[in-house]
Amino acid sequence: MMTDRFARALGWTSLALGAAHLAAPRAVTRLCGVDDAPGATTVARLVGGRELLHAALLLGAKNPAQWAWSRVAGDTMDLGVLGRAATNRTGARRARALAALGAVAGITALDAVCARRGSAKTKGPLQVRASITINKPREEVYHFWRDLENLPSFMVHLDSVRAINQRRSRWKAKGPFVDLEREAEIIDERAGDLIAWQSVPGTGVSTAGLVSFTDGPGGRGTVVDVSLEYGTPGRKLAAAVARIFGEHPQQQVRDDLRRFKQVMETGEVVRSEGSPEGHRALRQLHQRPAQPIGGRA
Numbered sequence: 396m397m398t399d400r401f402a403r404a405l406g407w408t409s410l411a412l413g414a415a416h417l418a419a420p421r422a423v424t425r426l427c428g429v430d431d432a433p434g435a436t437t438v439a440r441l442v443g444g445r446e447l448l449h450a451a452l453l454l455g456a457k458n459p460a461q462w463a464w465s466r467v468a469g470d471t472m473d474l475g476v477l478g479r480a481a482t483n484r485t486g487a488r489r490a491r492a493l494a495a496l497g498a499v500a501g502i503t504a505l506d507a508v509c510a511r512r513g514s515a516k517t518k519g520p521l522q523v524r525a526s527i528t529i530n531k532p533r534e535e536v537y538h539f540w541r542d543l544e545n546l547p548s549f550m551v552h553l554d555s556v557r558a559i560n561q562r563r564s565r566w567k568a569k570g571p572f573v574d575l576e577r578e579a580e581i582i583d584e585r586a587g588d589l590i591a592w593q594s595v596p597g598t599g600v601s602t603a604g605l606v607s608f609t610d611g612p613g614g615r616g617t618v619v620d621v622s623l624e625y626g627t628p629g630r631k632l633a634a635a636v637a638r639i640f641g642e643h644p645q646q647q648v649r650d651d652l653r654r655f656k657q658v659m660e661t662g663e664v665v666r667s668e669g670s671p672e673g674h675r676a677l678r679q680l681h682q683r684p685a686q687p688i689g690g691r692a
Contacts, residue, residue, distance in 0.1 A: 416443025
């Protein structure tokens with residue numbers, strides 16, 4: 396199939412880029428005009444590792460085109476970094492950063508074409524669902540979640556959630572290379588029972604979600620049930636971004652609910668950097684003893 400051959404060609408491109416980043420990180424940072432940035436060679440090596448991951452997915456998969464979204468996700472991060480570099484530099488370094496930005500933009504266009512072709516045969520959204528029982532009254536659990544600015548206390552991929560008004564909010568996710576932002580709007584709400592939301596069109600990956608709150612068996616505690624939906628083609632991009640950050644969406648929502656249970660029942664989440672949030676590779680570089688990462692206001 397032509398699309399799969401296209402995807403494998405991108406895989407060889409990733410292999411070459413990854414090898415270059417790992418073998419000569421200083422030369423790569425100099426070529427991109429960011430050699431003056433602290434930690435630039437470390438970031439270059441991380442990008443190299445990411446490119447090798449893309450190569451493994453595209454060259455080793457039976458249907459490689461479906462993994463092209465992982466390259467689009469990586470390209471998005473690189474464009475953000477290079478855009479900031481070009482803005483903050485002058486002279487020759489700015490010229491090199493702009494040249495690199497243009498090259499990555501061209502590659503991004505090719506990656507997006509391949510990814511869209513690979514997604515054409517994939518029908519329906521990516522759906523994720525998980526539930527947990529919390530030993531707290533339903534109203535208390537509901538009100539804590541309804542204050543959306545509490546969400547980063549147990550959703551570790553979120554850097555912040557800022558309420559714009561009663562129904563709309565801005566969500567900011569902290570990535571290893573560039574921050575991702577989107578706006579979400581509550582589309583249905585029943586006090587004490589459920590909250591449903593969806594992303595505002597044009598503000599990021601297309602997503603929708605619903606969280607319901609019901610009394611636990613025998614009236615003990617509260618059952619929290621979360622359903623998430625990633626639209627097409629956003630489903631592939633969302634999954635690719637999550638994998639680069641360290642988790643698949645299914646694992647991510649389960650881990651978030653475990654932390655939510657801890658916050659509600661004990662007032663904080665106590666963990667090491669490696670648990671219970673799943674395997675987040677970049678966080679493994681700087682582990683330290685268990686400590687609280689959030690608490691109830």
